[in-house]
Amino acid sequence: MRRFGFSTGALAGGDFRRALAMLRDLPATCVELSALRLPELEPLMQTLDHLDLSGFSYVAVHAPSRFDPAEEPDVIRQLQRAAARRFPIVLHPDAIHVPERWSVFQDLLLIENMDKRKATGRSVPELTEVFGRLPEARFCFDIGHARQFDSTMTEAFLLLRAFGRRLHQVHLSEVSSHNRHNRLSFGAIHAFREVSHLIPEEIPIILETPLQPEEAELELARAAEALPAPVTAPAWR
């Protein structure tokens, strides 16, 4: 059975405590603690050791998506707290200024594929370059970004074929043409099922769909419909 969970950012923006409270009542076994905006990072990191995360079998942290080059060392320093807990750190490749600085996180670093508006990190050639600079990093496959970049799901297939061995986490949502994360539509579910068999069962699935608490269970059911567990493991596992 797959493990599903939510991003705290999708549930409650920067208010990770409220999101965690919402999650207590849901059948979610994974969580991604979001600090997508830079000011959200410090409060999250300072509280990290005091949060009750006992209900989750998988916890990751999403690093800020934008910061200045001068701020990069401090962002990395703060994220060391997450690394000390062995929490994987999800990072947008276009946020990186000096890749070598991020190598301190070794295989705890998860590089995410990007949506179409970004200048890099969207396709296999672009991500190959990023992984070339961060060879130990693993892969966070954002299936919504991949579909927005290429609705035929060919790029999704190519990303999983190229980086399947690095795959550690999946982001699940529908991403609109205006680059907004939305709840899963019929079309998205249909498209995601095309590559579901390439995602091993043990990989945690983090929903990034913005939700009201009462919508969460239905969205989890849609997520399970979109990504049924594969019958056999993909060839690269």
Place this chain on the structure above:
Amino acid sequence: MGEISLKSSVEDLQRSLNCEWPAITAASRTAHETQALLRRRLDDLDSEDTSIVVFGSLAREEFTAGSDLDWTLLIDGHSDPQHLSATQDVTRRLEEDRISGPGRERTFGRMAFSHNIIHQIGGEDDTNRNITQRILLLLESVPVAQRIAYDRVVKNILQRYLLEDRGLWHGSKAHKVPRFLLNDIVRYWRTVAVDFAYKQRERAGKGFALRNAKLRMSRKLVFVAGLLTCFGCHLYLPENIKASIFGPKPNPAPLIDHLLRYVEATPLRILAYELLEQPHPAAARNLFDAYNHFLGLLADQDSRDRLESLTFDELQGDPIFRQVRQIGRQFDKGLQQLFFDPRSRLYELTIRYGVF
């Protein structure tokens, strides 16, 4: 020889035959320089939802001094009135650089919308312009700067042709040739040939000789590349990849990935690739010597002007047009050798899929 590459197939074929095709080499170099110029001049006019796409001789890497530039602003995203301004800006900048714009049929030099190109395959709404844009996107197109809208549209076109081809997935034939795609390529080639007669009438014979030369050579080459692209799905894919594609559940992504390599290659490179895969020196010399001669004629402004201005009455005794006929016959001979030699692996596919 090592692994055969589509990217260097023309150069590799020249080396393997120990010959030179200087007009082909020069036209390719001019095309690369012109594409680079356009990239510099136009790269602020597209976006993640739009691509400026060039077609014709520039995309085929057969660009000569007298070539027109066929282009379109391909739109794959939400509607935006600024798209027209971007289109007008492309036109203005090309005029500033004294680059000749598209031909008079107005198929190019304007906006093109992905929805029509992807959804209207066949049926009354699949206009001459629509099929031209769709097939040429696959067979002779290059995005000048931002390519993600272009890539999305091309993949969607291919996905439609493949997934809606029931025979490809459920048929019992051993050959895996995408017939829906092939039929549309054949339809496009026949449309071009019929339009040749239409233009002859519409323009009272003006420009007949130049159009005739192009029909015999470059237009036919595009069709040949389309045939080889479709046959290549059967010929070039390793058996283990075929097994992963045509398993119990259709898996078109690796097939689309395979076809994208042909979309990125020029028609001459696709032809050279086949001639390297299946060496046929006589066919190769006939095809490429003729094509080199053809591009040499087009690159010579006097010859090109002569072909452009010849009247019907002057055709018979004209030495330039005589060359065109000879080149066309030599090219046809090469095609006969390549596709209709019973020893050729293309022979059976041509018999099975080429006509009926």
